[in-house]
Amino acid sequence: MADVAERAGVSIATVSRALSGAPGVSEATRARIRSLAQDLSYTVSPDAARLARGSNGRVAVVTPDVAHWFYASMLDGIVTALHDSDLDVLLYEVQEERERRRFFDELPARRQVDALVLIALPISADEHRRLDLMGVPVVMAGGTLGEHPHVRIDDVAAGRQATAHLLAAGHERVAMINATGHWTLEYAAPSERLRGFTEALHDAGLEVDADLVVHQRWGSTGGAEGMSRLLSLTRPPTAVVAFSDEMAFGALRTLRRAAVPVPRAMSVVGIDDHALADVLDLTTVHQAVDEQGREAGRLVQQVVQDGGARSPYVTLPTQLVVRGTTGPPPRRLA
Amino acid sequence: MADVAERAGVSIATVSRALSGAPGVSEATRARIRSLAQDLSYTVSPDAARLARGSNGRVAVVTPDVAHWFYASMLDGIVTALHDSDLDVLLYEVQEERERRRFFDELPARRQVDALVLIALPISADEHRRLDLMGVPVVMAGGTLGEHPHVRIDDVAAGRQATAHLLAAGHERVAMINATGHWTLEYAAPSERLRGFTEALHDAGLEVDADLVVHQRWGSTGGAEGMSRLLSLTRPPTAVVAFSDEMAFGALRTLRRAAVPVPRAMSVVGIDDHALADVLDLTTVHQAVDEQGREAGRLVQQVVQDGGARSPYVTLPTQLVVRGTTGPPPRRLA
DNA sequence: ATCCTCGACGTAAGCGTTTGCGCAGAAGAC
DNA sequence: GTCTTCTGCGCAAACGCTTACGTCGAGGAT
Numbered sequence: 243m244a245d246v247a248e249r250a251g252v253s254i255a256t257v258s259r260a261l262s263g264a265p266g267v268s269e270a271t272r273a274r275i276r277s278l279a280q281d282l283s284y285t286v287s288p289d290a291a292r293l294a295r296g297s298n299g300r301v302a303v304v305t306p307d308v309a310h311w312f313y314a315s316m317l318d319g320i321v322t323a324l325h326d327s328d329l330d331v332l333l334y335e336v337q338e339e340r341e342r343r344r345f346f347d348e349l350p351a352r353r354q355v356d357a358l359v360l361i362a363l364p365i366s367a368d369e370h371r372r373l374d375l376m377g378v379p380v381v382m383a384g385g386t387l388g389e390h391p392h393v394r395i396d397d398v399a400a401g402r403q404a405t406a407h408l409l410a411a412g413h414e415r416v417a418m419i420n421a422t423g424h425w426t427l428e429y430a431a432p433s434e435r436l437r438g439f440t441e442a443l444h445d446a447g448l449e450v451d452a453d454l455v456v457h458q459r460w461g462s463t464g465g466a467e468g469m470s471r472l473l474s475l476t477r478p479p480t481a482v483v484a485f486s487d488e489m490a491f492g493a494l495r496t497l498r499r500a501a502v503p504v505p506r507a508m509s510v511v512g513i514d515d516h517a518l519a520d521v522l523d524l525t526t527v528h529q530a531v532d533e534q535g536r537e538a539g540r541l542v543q544q545v546v547q548d549g550g551a552r553s554p555y556v557t558l559p560t561q562l563v564v565r566g567t568t569g570p571p572p573r574r575l576a
Numbered sequence: 577m578a579d580v581a582e583r584a585g586v587s588i589a590t591v592s593r594a595l596s597g598a599p600g601v602s603e604a605t606r607a608r609i610r611s612l613a614q615d616l617s618y619t620v621s622p623d624a625a626r627l628a629r630g631s632n633g634r635v636a637v638v639t640p641d642v643a644h645w646f647y648a649s650m651l652d653g654i655v656t657a658l659h660d661s662d663l664d665v666l667l668y669e670v671q672e673e674r675e676r677r678r679f680f681d682e683l684p685a686r687r688q689v690d691a692l693v694l695i696a697l698p699i700s701a702d703e704h705r706r707l708d709l710m711g712v713p714v715v716m717a718g719g720t721l722g723e724h725p726h727v728r729i730d731d732v733a734a735g736r737q738a739t740a741h742l743l744a745a746g747h748e749r750v751a752m753i754n755a756t757g758h759w760t761l762e763y764a765a766p767s768e769r770l771r772g773f774t775e776a777l778h779d780a781g782l783e784v785d786a787d788l789v790v791h792q793r794w795g796s797t798g799g800a801e802g803m804s805r806l807l808s809l810t811r812p813p814t815a816v817v818a819f820s821d822e823m824a825f826g827a828l829r830t831l832r833r834a835a836v837p838v839p840r841a842m843s844v845v846g847i848d849d850h851a852l853a854d855v856l857d858l859t860t861v862h863q864a865v866d867e868q869g870r871e872a873g874r875l876v877q878q879v880v881q882d883g884g885a886r887s888p889y890v891t892l893p894t895q896l897v898v899r900g901t902t903g904p905p906p907r908r909l910a
Numbered sequence: 911a912t913c914c915t916c917g918a919c920g921t922a923a924g925c926g927t928t929t930g931c932g933c934a935g936a937a938g939a940c
Numbered sequence: 941g942t943c944t945t946c947t948g949c950g951c952a953a954a955c956g957c958t959t960a961c962g963t964c965g966a967g968g969a970t
Contacts, residue, residue: 243927244926252949253951254926254927254950255927255928255949255950255951255952256948256950258927258928258929259928259929259949262927264928264929266947266948267948267949268947268948271948285683285686285687286926286927287627287687287926288687289623289626289632289687289688289925289927290627290925290926290927290955291926291927291928292623292955293623293627293926293928293955293957294926294929294954295927295929295955296928296955298623300666303667308651308655309645309648309649309651309866310648311643311645314643314644314648315643317642318641318669321642321667322669322671330666330668331667331668332664332665332666332667333637333666333667335652349619353622353623354622462851462854462855494855495856498857517796518796518852520796521825521826522856523832532643577957578956586919586920588920588956589921589922589959590918590919590920592956592957592959593959596957596958598958598959599917600918600919601918601919602919605919620956620957621955621957623955623956624925624957624958625956626957627925627927627955627957628924628925628957629959630925630958
C-alpha cells in the first residue's frame with residue numbers, strides 16, 4: 243500500500259480511503275489511485291484491514307456432513323446468497339460426536355467470523371451456551387435453535403401431506419419408516435414428521451397401528467431394512483411414507499428385490515424431493531433446500547449488518563409432487 | 577492478551593510465547609498462563625497473529641458446485657483431511673462462466689490463504705497465469721493443471737474397464753453416452769473416457785460406430801436423452817456405457833419408460849459408483865472420490881509446509897463393480 | 911572469587927490497515 | 941476585501957499480535 247501511495251504521490255491514508263470507498267477523497271484522486279492499484283495488481287490485505295477495523299467480513303458455516311445431499315444443498319444456497327455480499331465463508335465440518343465436542347470446545351471460528359450458521363446441527367444446552375458466549379449472531383438453517391434466527395420447513399405439515407396423499411388414494415393400512423439420528427442428540431424432524439403422520443391418520447378417523455411405525459437408521463440402507471420389516475408383518479401395509487427420499491429409495495430397492503410391484507401392490511411416498519427422486523419416479527413432498535440455504539444466507543447478511551432487526555424466522559412451504567410410486571391400494575380380497 | 581499478561585504478572589511477549597508453544601518460557605509459567613487463559617476463555621486472535629507472522633493458516637477451496645455429488649464428496653475429503661491440521665477452509669463456489677471470470681479477476685482469496693485447491697475446475701490459460709501470479713501453491717483435485725500437484729483417476733482406464741466388461745459379456749454393438757461440459761472450457765474427463773471406450777473396442781478388434789457415440793449435457797437428463805436417441809436408431813446397441821452414473825440413471829429411466837428390460841434387452845454401465853448406484857443396482861466403475869479429496873487435503877498440507885518437495889502427483893485406481901444392470905446380449909435373431 | 915554460558919523474560923519494533931484529528935487552501939457570504 | 945465553511949488530504953495513533961535483541965541472574969567451569 244505504501245508503494246501505491248508513493249507512486250500516486252499521496253499518503254497511505256488517502257490510498258486507504260480511496261480504495262475502501264470512504265469519503266474525503268476527490269473523485270479524481272480516487273480514480274487515479276484505483277487504476278494505479280489495478281496496474282500494480284495490488285489488493286488490500288483483508289487481515290490487516292480486519293485488524294484495524296475490528297470486524298472481519300467472514301461467516302462460519304458448520305455442517306454435519308459436507309457430502310450429504312441435504313447439507314450440501316443447504317450449503318450451496320448459503321454460499322450462493324453470500325456470493326455478492328462481501329462475506330467470505332469459512333467451512334467447518336463436524337461429523338461425529340467427538341468432533342462436535344471438540345468444535346465447541348475450541349471454537350476455532352472464534353474471533354474469526356462475524357456470524358455463524360449451523361446447518362441442521364443439533365447441539366446440547368451446554369454447547370448452546372458456549373455458542374452464545376462467542377458473542378456473534380447465530381443462524382440455524384434447517385431447524386430451530388432457541389431464540390436465534392432460523393429458516394426451515396414445517397415438518398409436521400410435510401408428514402401430513404405425504405400421509406394425506408396416501409389416505410386420499412384410499413389406503414387404510416399406511417406405515418411409516420422413520421429415521422433415528424446417528425447421534426445421541428435428537429433431530430426434531432423425525433418426531434415432527436411422525437406427528438404429521440399421526441395427525442393425518444386421526445383426521446381420517448384412523449388409529450396408528452404401532453406395528454406399522456418402524457424406526458431405522460437414517461439413509462437408504464435404513465429404508466431398505468425398514469421395508470423388509472414391514473413386509474414380514476402378518477398384515478403388511480399397502481402404503482408407506484418414508485422419513486426421507488433416501489429412505490424411500492432403500493425401501494424401493496427392497497420392494498424390487500422382493501418383486502413387489504410398485505405402486506400396484508405397494509405405494510411409497512418420500513419427503514424431500516431429492517435430485518434423483520425424479521429419476522426413480524418417486525412421489526414425494528418437495529422442500530426447497532437450496533432456497534432455505536439462500537434464505538439463511540440472506541438472514542446472516544442482515545444479522546451481521548444491523549444486528550438483526552427483522553423478524554428472523556422463516557418457514558418455507560412444502561408441496562406434494564405426485565409421481566409414479568403411489569396409486570390406489572390393491573383390491574380387497576374381501 | 578494484555579489482560580492475561582497483567583494477571584499473570586508477565587509481559588505480553590511471554591504470554592504470546594506460552595500460548596503459541598514457542599520456546600523460551602519455563603514450563604511452570606507456561607502452564608500458569610495456559611490455565612489463566614482458559615479461565616478467562618481467551619483465544620489469540622488469528623487475524624492479528626497472521627498479520628504479525630505473515631502466513632495465514634488458511635486454504636481456499638474452489639468448486640464449481642457445492643451441491644453436486646462429485647464436488648461435494650471431494651470437498652468432504654479435503655475438509656476431513658484438513659481437520660486436524662491447523663488449516664481452516666475458505667470456500668468459494670464458481671458456478672457460471674461469469675462467476676469464474678469474476679473470481680479470477682478479483683481473486684478474493686488473495687492474501688487470505690496459504691494455498692488454493694481447485695476441485696475439477698477447468699480454467700483458461702490466462703486464468704492459470706493469474707493464479708500463478710497469486711504466489712501461492714495450487715493443488716488440483718480431480719484433474720490436472722500444468723505442473724501443479726494433483727490427484728485424480730485414470731479416466732482412460734475407467735472408460736476402458738467399463739467397456740471391456742460389456743465386451744467380455746459378449747456385446748458387439750456397444751454405445752457410449754458421453755458428456756459435454758456446461759462451460760465453454762473443456763473438461764478432460766469426457767474425451768479421456770471416450771478414448772478408453774475406443775481403445776477397449778480396438779483391443780477387441782472392433783471399430784467405433786459413430787452413430788453409437790452420442791454427446792449430451794452432463795446430468796441425468798442428458799443421460800435420458802442420450803438413451804432415447806440410441807433407442808431410435810435403426811440398429812440400436814445392445815449395451816451402453818455412460819459417462820457417469822448420473823447419466824446412467826437418466827438412461828435407466830428412459831429404458832424403464834420405454835419398457836426395455838434391463839439387462840435382458842439392454843445392458844448399462846456407469847462410471848463413478850455414486851452413492852445411489854447401489855440403490856439402483858447399477859453396474860459401474862468405482863472411483864473413491866472422498867479418498868481423492870483426502871489425498872488432495874494431504875497434498876496441500878504438505879505443500880504449505882515444505883513448499884512442496886515430494887512428487888505431488890497422485891492417481892488413484894478404479895475398480896469395476898458388477899451389479900444388476902449388465903448381462904449378456906440378447907440372442908441374435910440370425 | 912571471577913568469568914562465561916545459558917535459560918527466562920522484558921522491550922520495542924514491526925505487520926498492513928483504518929480513522930480521528932488537524933491543517934491548509936478554495937469557495938462562498940457579507 | 942475579511943471571515944467563515946467546506947473539501948481534500950496528511951499525521952500518527954491504534955488494532956492485537958510475533959519476534960529479534962537485550963538484560964539479568966543462576967549455575968558451572970576454572
